[in-house]
Amino acid sequence: MIRRISIYAAATLAATVVLWRTAAADTPLPEYQVKAAIVYKVAKFVDWPPTAFVSSSAPLVLCIAGNDPFGQYIDNLNGEIIQGRPLIVRRAEIDQRALLHCHIVFVGDETGKQLVFESIAGNPVLTIGDSIGFAESGGMLGLSIDNNRVAFEVNLSAARDAGLDISASLLQLAKIVTSQAIQ
Numbered sequence: 001m002i003r004r005i006s007i008y009a010a011a012t013l014a015a016t017v018v019l020w021r022t023a024a025a026d027t028p029l030p031e032y033q034v035k036a037a038i039v040y041k042v043a044k045f046v047d048w049p050p051t052a053f054v055s056s057s058a059p060l061v062l063c064i065a066g067n068d069p070f071g072q073y074i075d076n077l078n079g080e081i082i083q084g085r086p087l088i089v090r091r092a093e094i095d096q097r098a099l100l101h102c103h104i105v106f107v108g109d110e111t112g113k114q115l116v117f118e119s120i121a122g123n124p125v126l127t128i129g130d131s132i133g134f135a136e137s138g139g140m141l142g143l144s145i146d147n148n149r150v151a152f153e154v155n156l157s158a159a160r161d162a163g164l165d166i167s168a169s170l171l172q173l174a175k176i177v178t179s180q181a182i183q
Contacts, residue, residue: 034150035143036073039106039128042141042152043082045170048103049163052124053085060085063092063102065116066109069130074106095119104128113137124163135177140164142177153177 043060050056060082064074068091080087092098092105094112096119099105107116107129116127117138127139134142135153140162142153154174159166 030073031145031150032070033073035130036070036077038143038150038152039074039104040077040080040082040087042128042170043087043104043126045167046126046159047083047165047167048124048126052103052163058085059088060104061088061090061102062104062106063090063099064106064108065092065094065099066107066112068108070106099125107131107134107139113139120162122162126159126162126164133180136180138179141174151175155179 039062043062048060062074062077064070068074074089077087078089090102092102094109094115099116099119100123102120102125104126105116105120105128107113107127110131113129113131113134114137120127126141128141128143129139130143132144135155135158136142138155138158140155140159142155144151144153152174153176154166154171155177156166156171157178
């Protein structure tokens with residue numbers, strides 16, 4: 001039963017990516033509408049340690065740090081249920097005090113990327129971004145457009161360092177990258 005759910009969830013995520021490509025041939029869906037859907041779907045494939053939440057009913061908090069490319073598309077996810085928890089979307093300042101209250105941080109500002117990474121280092125916070133080389137620079141999930149498809153890279157070591165467990169079903173759909181050494 002669990003395996004069927006995992007396969008179903010992986011197929012749903014893959015269909016979201018393909019849907020955007022199919023729609024691109026007719027009436028393209030806005031890029032950030034598709035990326036918002038992918039952020040939502042990806043969260044279903046990540047396990048946070050119990051200590052990441054103040055209670056068993058605490059919400060899963062998705063924060064947008066820096067520029068917000070999503071607008072209403074991400075706001076439409078408020079209240080959706082992920083792993084039995086309601087999703088709450090917030091806009092956050094790029095500082096440790098704000099970011100440590102998030103479970104997922106979409107880094108919308110290339111210039112603030114390193115500050116986000118430093119602010120949440122060692123904490124169970126999933127980082128997602130769509131700047132070039134996001135995952136290689138220490139982010140956990142980098143989104144990109146490749147041949148009218150949303151592709152993603154996963155930095156598995158960054159996720160594990162944060163105490164997050166990413167499902168093998170998601171990893172099968174991603175390119176696995178490692179962080180580049182900082183010069």
